[in-house]
Amino acid sequence: MAQKIFISAGEASGEHYGALLADALQKQLAASGQTAGFFGMGGERMAAAGVECVVRSEEMAVMGLTEVVRHLPRIWREYRRLKQSIRDRRPSVAVLIDFPEIHFRLAKELHRLGVPVVYFVSPQLWAWKKHRIKLVRKYIDKMLVIFPFEEPFYREQGVQAEFVGHPLAELPLPAISRAQFAAENGLDLAKTWIGLLPGSRPKEIRDHLPEILRAAQMLADSFEFVIPLAPTLNAAQRNEVQLLVQNYGGGVAVRLVDDARAALFHARVSIVASGTATVEAALIGNPFVVVYHVSPLTYAIAKRVVKVPHVAMANLIAGKRVVPELIQSDFTAANIVREIGALLPEGPARQTMMEELARIRGLLAKNNGAGETGGAIDRTAQITLEMMRRDG
Numbered sequence: 001m002a003q004k005i006f007i008s009a010g011e012a013s014g015e016h017y018g019a020l021l022a023d024a025l026q027k028q029l030a031a032s033g034q035t036a037g038f039f040g041m042g043g044e045r046m047a048a049a050g051v052e053c054v055v056r057s058e059e060m061a062v063m064g065l066t067e068v069v070r071h072l073p074r075i076w077r078e079y080r081r082l083k084q085s086i087r088d089r090r091p092s093v094a095v096l097i098d099f100p101e102i103h104f105r106l107a108k109e110l111h112r113l114g115v116p117v118v119y120f121v122s123p124q125l126w127a128w129k130k131h132r133i134k135l136v137r138k139y140i141d142k143m144l145v146i147f148p149f150e151e152p153f154y155r156e157q158g159v160q161a162e163f164v165g166h167p168l169a170e171l172p173l174p175a176i177s178r179a180q181f182a183a184e185n186g187l188d189l190a191k192t193w194i195g196l197l198p199g200s201r202p203k204e205i206r207d208h209l210p211e212i213l214r215a216a217q218m219l220a221d222s223f224e225f226v227i228p229l230a231p232t233l234n235a236a237q238r239n240e241v242q243l244l245v246q247n248y249g250g251g252v253a254v255r256l257v258d259d260a261r262a263a264l265f266h267a268r269v270s271i272v273a274s275g276t277a278t279v280e281a282a283l284i285g286n287p288f289v290v291v292y293h294v295s296p297l298t299y300a301i302a303k304r305v306v307k308v309p310h311v312a313m314a315n316l317i318a319g320k321r322v323v324p325e326l327i328q329s330d331f332t333a334a335n336i337v338r339e340i341g342a343l344l345p346e347g348p349a350r351q352t353m354m355e356e357l358a359r360i361r362g363l364l365a366k367n368n369g370a371g372e373t374g375g376a377i378d379r380t381a382q383i384t385l386e387m388m389r390r391d392g
Helices: 014-030 045-050 063-069 072-089 099-114 130-138 150-156 179-187 202-222 235-247 260-266 275-285 295-306 315-317 333-343 348-364 377-392
Strands: 003-009 035-041 051-056 095-098 115-121 142-145 161-163 194-198 221-228 252-258 269-273 288-292 325-327
Touching: 003 014, 003 072, 003 099, 003 377, 014 035, 014 045, 014 051, 014 095, 014 377, 035 045, 035 072, 045 051, 051 072, 051 315, 063 333, 072 099, 095 099, 095 377, 099 115, 099 130, 115 377, 142 150, 142 377, 150 161, 179 260, 194 202, 194 260, 194 275, 202 221, 202 235, 202 269, 202 288, 221 260, 235 252, 252 260, 260 275, 260 315, 269 275, 269 333, 275 315, 275 348, 295 325, 315 348, 333 348
Parallel strands: 003 035, 003 095, 035 051, 095 115, 115 142, 142 161, 194 221, 194 269, 221 252, 269 288, 288 325
Antiparallel strands: none
16 A cells, blocks of 8 residues: 655745655655655645645635734634544655644644654744744654754754755756747846746735835836746736736836746846745845835734844845845835845945855755765655654
């Protein structure tokens, strides 16, 4: 009988990693003459990779305290479906990817059922909610982290942790040419492009895109603007983005595209909402400005509990302010234009940032030791199968 592997991811970046992990697991199993069935929470990419998505990740991807409260009935319903699937199928091993609000609850249930739990992509407990370390110690068998400073943090807390490298650091730069990208997306080759990345969740996009588009209007004369859409957005949510562009874009040339990495690679600079996209921009080497806005209540609470010197992950990794951060009241069109204006021309500001981004890429790449396969995804697959066989 084929083994059952549970993989769960709740948002665009984690869902991407989940799809890569499912593929890596299948390849490693096939190499030893084995097979497995995959189920859990995910989106289109995980489904295409062979994961039966009992719950769709786009149904769960909300963020912020007040936002979660509004969607709580739906989230709770989907969570119970996911929990019941675990009880019914009893997986041989489980991989939980980020998304702590749901996954810590699932980890407790998996632990109760005797299912070994691998947690891939640590929640930011080092920034806030450090009291949750006790949940990690109790319910997580192995914590696999993607930022180098996280491994010593967890080990000091008595957690089995390993820095496996960042999956995005292993990807080659996009192969698509600028001309091909322009042809596929209706862009003007003669113009300079600026990337606009307002976030992957609908609420983030609604909060961020209007002000970003106001900045675009102020920059509009010689530029075109590219907005990559997260694959977790459904048709109605994609249409909502288009309406925001129409309502707030003031007629500037904006194109919606599907390939965020290619957009970052070919853009001169980018405006990026805090999150995984900032890591993508850093690894590709695209100079950028970080923006973010949440509800006043969420921000007031966060200010009291978040204990880190920077918001942008690139700055946390570098240990200093490498990219500008425009957060909450600082997030204005005028401030965006000022910061972007310094990065557009060749000069010290642009060159210094590109050098620092290259250093960050080096910090996120993991050279595995003898006997370990591949990079972060392959290493995670290897550890997952070791946990499955150990408890099988």
